[in-house]
Amino acid sequence: MKSKIQKLLFIVNPGSGNHTIDFKKEIKSFFKAKEETFEIYELPKDFAIVDLKETIKQSKADRVIAVGGDGTLKLVAECLLETGTPIGIIPAGSANGMAKELRIPLEIQESLTLTISGKPKQIHAILINGxxxxxxxxxxxxxxxxxxxxxxxxxxxxxxxxxxxxxxxxxxxxxxxxxxxxxxxxxxxxxxxxxxxxxxxxxxxxxxxxxxxxxxxxxxxxxxxxxxxxxxxxxxxxxxxxxxxxxxxxxxxxxxxxxxxxxxxxxxxxxxxxxxxxxxxxxxxxxxxxxxx
The missing domain is CATH 2.60.200.40 (Tumour Suppressor Smad4)
Incomplete structure (x- = not known):
């Protein structure tokens, strides 16, 4: 039986630290030869988290990928808390602390490959002053x-x-x-x-x-x-x-x-x-x- 074709939603934060790579261009190029489908959503300067949640819900993506630093990951995690939907990371921040913690490659092609092939790991989080x-x-x-x-x-x-x-x-x-x-x-x-x-x-x-x-x-x-x-x-x-x-x-x-x-x-x-x-x-x-x- 043929496995289901995955759909990925990339949440791109244009304000993240790394401005040397055109991430939208890299994502589109990477998926040209892949059977997986994808969407790219670029975070506007002023947005409400309820709008991002609705975007994620409407996409019906199998995996949601944070393209940015730890702040971008935190934002995506807030939308997918206790939902079971796997979150991926394309490191594009100044420090990329969580990406390094999870040993996600900093090289764009390798990290994109991982968004498809990587196995999700369930982790805890902390609620601090809300x-x-x-x-x-x-x-x-x-x-x-x-x-x-x-x-x-x-x-x-x-x-x-x-x-x-x-x-x-x-x-x-x-x-x-x-x-x-x-x-x-x-x-x-x-x-x-x-x-x-x-x-x-x-x-x-x-x-x-x-x-x-x-x-x-x-x-x-x-x-x-x-x-x-x-x-x-x-x-x-x-x-x-x-x-x-x-x-x-x-x-x-x-x-x-x-x-x-x-x-x-x-x-x-x-x-x-x-x-x-x-x-x-x-x-x-x-x-x-x-x-x-």
Whole structure:
């Protein structure tokens, strides 16, 4: 019996970081010799998520592919949460953190091939202050870095390095408070990461214990700036010093800060908050991963 011909819907974000590739042209060229059918929907500058949901519903696609960075993936995941429809990724962002996490090729032809042949993997997500988190969220230092990065006109690792340098000089520690079981933790911290995945798009592995398909997520408490400590983890892959960085596994958590602090989710700066409520969403989405995941 002949298998059903798949239909793919590509959600293209023209505002994503990579402007060197014409993704619509590459997609059309790739599918010329394929039996699969496809549609391309380019996100307009101003759109409502209800309109995107309706577009996905009307397409009746077997797979929906996010062409962009982590923010684009987050948007598509919000539309397909707990639906069972597989989500693919064509990495087109500045950092592509989740694509790297899932070992999706950055080369366009290879990633397009994977959208057809890749096997969907069911993963959990986190709901944080009403925002869906697929990859990584945090308060403090890195969220401030994301804000500064967004304010700079150019993209790329050099711009990221400039934003990082600015954050190291100007961001100040926070007073945070949260409970792990019956233990109350009060701590001055540079940042607190709410981690679904293991590493940032920059390559910094912040959460070595992270698994996308278990029943837990991690809280990473960075107690001091410890520039050398962070560089040690990034470059040498050696374990961190628990006196400076500590990890906790939870399925839900509430964090309170003394003053309002910077907050980001999946590379999108949300604003300033003084309270974080995070809860695991089990079996949230199906996502197409690389063959070695």
């Amino acid at each position: 925002e869906l988190c697929i990859h990584l969220a945090d308060i403090g230092f890195n969220a401030y870095l994301v804000k500064k990065f967004d304010e700079l006109q150019e993209r790329g690792m050099w711009t990221y390095a400039k934003a990082t340098w600015h954050a190291f000089w100007y961001h100040r520690k926070m007073d945070v408070e949260f409970k792990i079981g019956k233990k109350l933790i009060k701590q001055k911290a540079a940042m607190v990461a709410i981690a679904n995945a293991t590493q940032y798009g920059s390559g910094l592995q912040i959460n070595p214990d992270g698994k996308l398909d278990d029943a837990l997520f991690e809280i990473i408490l960075v107690k001091e700036y410890a520039v050398m400590e962070i560089l040690k983890i990034w470059i040498s892959k050696l374990p961190w010093n628990p006196k400076k960085i500590e990890s906790f596994q939870v399925s839900s958590l509430k964090i309170i800060t003394k003053h309002k602090v910077h907050f980001q989710v999946d590379g999108e700066y949300i604003g300033k908050v003084n309270e974080i409520e995070a809860k695991l969403i089990s079996k949230a989405i199906y996502i197409i991963a690389g063959p070695s995941v």
